[in-house]
Amino acid sequence: MKKNLLFSAFFAIGAVSPLFAQESFDAAAVQKIRDEGMNRSKVMETAFTLTDVTGPRLSGSPGLRKAQEQVAAQMKAMGLQNVKIEPWGEFGKGWQIDKSYTAMTAPYYDALIAYPKAWSGSTKGAVKGEVVIVKADSLPDLEKYKGKLKGKFVIYDSQTTQAAGDIFQADGSRNTDARLAEMAATQPVTPGAGPGGRPGAGRPGGRGGAFAAMAFRPKLAEFLASEGVGLIINMGRGTDGTLFTSNGNSRAKDAPKAGPEVEMSGEDYLRLLRLVKSGAKVEMEADIKTSFYTKDLQEYNVVGEIPGSDPTLGSELVMLGAHFDSWHSGTGATDNAAGSAVMMEAMRIIQATGLKPKRTIRIALWSGEEQGLLGSRGYVTNHFASTADMVLKPEHSKLSAYYNLDNGTGKIRGVYLQGNAAAGPIFRSWLAPFNDLGATTVTISNTGGTDHQSYDAVGLPGFQFIQDGMDYNTRTHHSNQDTYDRLSADDLKQAATIIAAFAYNTSQRTEKIPRKALPAARPPQTPGGAGAAGTAPARN
Structure with missing residues (x-):
């Protein structure tokens, strides 16, 4: 019954809804993705390996090295191509x-x-x-x-x-309908405004x-x-x-x-x-x-691909990513084995359905995020552009979009547009088949603190999904409680399914995702040190 209702909703959207008439997608392919992701998920198996089996993944540690080698082997076993453990620059001890x-x-x-x-x-x-x-x-x-x-x-x-503190306030919570409606109604940021779109808003004094x-x-x-x-x-x-x-x-x-x-x-x-x-x-x-x-001061990201099948569009990219590193007192489950497992599962779902994306879909699992988005920034500098001079590299024109997940175990409720209003109608259309799973909201708002910002900083479409907070900020974020037990299997299934659909839909579009205007160069104010992009050979 659910399957029939879902297909009816797809065809209604494509046929009669003026709201979504500008953006079509392959409803049958999305249904395949949903069926695989919700009924035959492997996301918790991956999460178990990344947490209980591997342990903490602090950047620069043997634990992270072991986890990177394990996940690279898993990528190869899934049939991903061009899998490598790629250096992004010097990290330090x-x-x-x-x-x-x-x-x-x-x-x-x-x-x-x-x-x-x-x-x-x-x-x-x-x-x-x-x-x-x-x-x-x-x-x-x-x-x-x-x-x-x-x-x-x-x-x-x-x-x-x-x-x-306040012992009468619940540790965990989900986004309310009122909160999601408020996010959806947010207006574009006015010139000169600080965070949240309020002119002059910013960090408090003192x-x-x-x-x-x-x-x-x-x-x-x-x-x-x-x-x-x-x-x-x-x-x-x-x-x-x-x-x-x-x-x-x-x-x-x-x-x-x-x-x-x-x-x-x-x-x-x-x-x-x-x-x-x-x-x-x-x-x-x-x-x-x-x-x-101190033997190897470089740090690395793990990347792998589903090659594009289209002779023309195959050289273009859709990227999925999450940071792979963690802190050391827990096993980094919600921060961010959750996002890493979801992105791995999204790639697995696309492979398992037998769908052939037109554009190449590339996954990247970042290191050094906890020290300042270092892995993604180094990767973006090496592949796309440096914020210091904004000289665009060839791959800059090839990327359609980058999708990120890094706000805990909570299910996806929508997506932040990062001020990219032109992407709004596209994403509303793509969320429609998952409205019944709670994913309904598109907001013009920015969100910060994670790796999509590295892409946005050089004018590339980079997006983070809206997630239910659960007990991320009160109990698990960077804590000794950040373990496998804090993961919600149903939420991670939902997230992986939606991201797989977004990745596939992005790969099939005739045009790339619209872009904002290129930002101006921002030369560094202090000399570079640990974290600068490097060119050491990859470890495959």
Whole structure:
């Protein structure tokens, strides 16, 4: 019954609906895609391999290398062509955790939730020490601690007294009809407007204090290292045992190796702080081992293709992508094994249906996204154009569109146009067969923070899909809770099916997806370093 209703909807759209009359598509092909994607999905098998089997995929780590080799082999097994592990430029030092243990031993024993900060160093084997509070905002503040911190476990004073926030607000949520309607009604950004289309909107003021703190941090770390502290402990963001990790130190090839430093769950950290402030003698033990890797400072993306079948259009491209790297405290399930598995599944669906796309469909799984979209930016620079000079390379004219997924496990509710109004009627038409699955909304709005921006920055059509938030921002994003268990199988099936249809429809259009005007060149303000595009040979 669903199949008949679906076909009726397709033909009604193509035959009588003036709203979609400008954009036709192969309804039978889309139905094949839907049937394969919703009834014979392999997306959770891929997600399992990327998370439980492979583990964390921090850029530069052996874990990411292993995952890249595994997914390249999977691409080849799927029948993709031109599969390679392609360098995009210099990343810097690799790093991984080999061992991590922290516990309070007095006034009583308790194992604590803590993870080393990325690119931080090791303890000198198993170490024990007293917990002391350091309160310092400037170099003069440190004078009183000279000669008193050797072997100590250092924590910082905090105005926060409780880790819990609003416990009455649900962790997870989906987009409401009202919210989607608001997004759909958004007007194009006016000239000079900041984020959200409001003239002058932008970042709030008051950043001076934050910049001062950032400038002082290296000096504080240098002082603590010179004093020979046993371990530096930071209070991590999060509640209820959830710990959101962050970067600890520089990955630059010439950066000095940092000392041992961890982030601890808010509940455990504040308990230590309260105890020390009360006058109790608090002692801890820790055994942390991390490794740095400098043999290969390059980083890589994994790419593969379904070659185009049309003699003329076959040299043109449709691209799908998601970032493949993760942070290190979880297994990077919602950020972003979800998007990577969905894009792999979209390619599998197209292959399994036997459809022959006219344009080449290329998948790219990026590294270095968490450090600033480095993998996609390097790829775009190497293949299409550099924002520094906007000199267009031959492939720039060949790309029709790039589609990205990187907002967790939630199902697709629509697509952001990134200000590309001309693409709106096309995408509304393509979403129509999936309206019954909750995908209805096209918004002119921009969204940021992920790899479609690398394409948009050089005038290429790059799009991110609207997704239900679920518990992405409250529980899983960059946290120790970002594991396979947080994935929604039904949502990922839906997303992969819709993206497969978008990719196939894009490959079949007579014309490429419309483009916005080319942006002006933006020369870099500072000399390039780790992250600049490179030309090392690919690892196949």
